[in-house]
Amino acid sequence: METDKNELTQTKSHECNPRKWVSNYADYLYSYAITRVNDEELARDLIQETFLSALEKIDRFEGRSSESTWLTAILKNKIIDVYRKKSSGLRKIEADVKEQYDTDFFNAEDGHWNDNHRPQVFGIEDYDMLGKKEFNQILKLCMQKLPALWLSVFTMKHMDDEASALICEELKITNANFWVIIHRTKVNLRSCLQKNWL
């Protein structure tokens, strides 16, 4: 009981001190942004925009979540805006990529793997490649090669564990399309890893 009470007072006492934002949160928000947009210039802009729009709606900060959670949520929305903008202009190009992908990876007739993309065991299956620098480098490069919309869907799903329904809504895609993108992305990424690691 006592603990509950304490927690309650604590949650209520979240304060907002904009003069400390830069020193307290700028670096954190920057690393949050850079992993999601992979562009330093853009990440900086997003941080600035985040602080400025936070200032504008500071009277709506109710202290229910901590300052950093609140700021991160604002930043996250801005990142989703970036994803949305990036992918909306590209639908046509991506439709073409889709076509190509379908015939490239699987036989159009029977759905069998085509020779050059057929999965082989290449060393990531049985022991942990996690944290191996070289491999992470390749992983990053392969991800950057993905079409913008695919990468946005993939990032939202795997980095932030967003619900699929939310991703569909934010990026304006249907549920069926969502799964097609998830599938294509993975087939593509896996193939790229195999090609560059072997």
Add this chain to the structure above:
Amino acid sequence: MNELTKIAYNCKKATFLIEKKLIGKITLREKMELKMHLAGCTICKTFERQSAVINRMVKELFSNVQKENLKLDEQFKENLQHRLEEELNK
């Protein structure tokens, strides 16, 4: 070809189901279809194992970068601080 034979030989469909199963839900029927396919297809089995590992690696990659705590340069932060002060004093 009946439906089941089709999926049994269709790697595109099988890998689609693998992805769906990894992060979402598939129906009982789909589970059965997939099981049948994987029983006879070592290639897609390899795909399945790799795909799960890739998901883990991607997650790890993101959280590592976050832990590295990239720093903004001081000049940028100073300017930003200045900008905020201006707004606050308006």
